[in-house]
Amino acid sequence: MRCQVDLNEAVDSVLRTIRQTSSALGGAFARRRIAFTSFSPQVCVALNWKQPNYPVFFSSQCGQIDQGQRASARYRADDISSGCHYWSSSVAAGVDFAKRNNLLGVFFDPKLLLQVPSLIQGIRDAGLVVGFCDSPLAITEPLEGKNVDAYIHDGIVVYMDHSTSDQF
Secondary structure, X not given: OOOOOOHHHHHHHHHHHHHHHHHHHXXXXXXXXXXXXXXXXXXXXXXXXXXXXXXXXXXXXXXXXOXXXXXXXXXXXXXXXXXXHHHOOOHHHHHHHHHHOOOOEEEEOHHHHHHOOHHHHHHHHOOOEEEEOOOOOOOHHHHOOOOOOEEEEOOEEEEEEOOOOEEO
């Protein structure tokens, strides 16, 4: 038996917790830098439409299945019927999804961005922030100079400042 959580209730709960925590902290901590990212197109849409304050990014492995994870575990039947599998199937589909839903950007597998560096500029030309969703330790150097805007490290979105070659 699979436990199902209502998507709207889950997103509402997350947003309510953020509002309550921000209010309770007050002062300088009231407007923490928060960004949302998900591999689920449905979660991205819900987060983007339910709040205007925090950026939402779509993450995708572009059809690649993580080692040790079977296809049946990664793509459930309800994901396929709702179109989730399509939006995660390629860079073009992921970019199209992000643009159609007014998301700030996309995060893709860094190996893919290294194999086809022209994708980075193509995504940026589409008006999206482009980043990679993996630990940058082993791959940051090859991506330097390729104008990647951000990466996810330990659950934190790190934005690149290209004007000074620093991170913030």
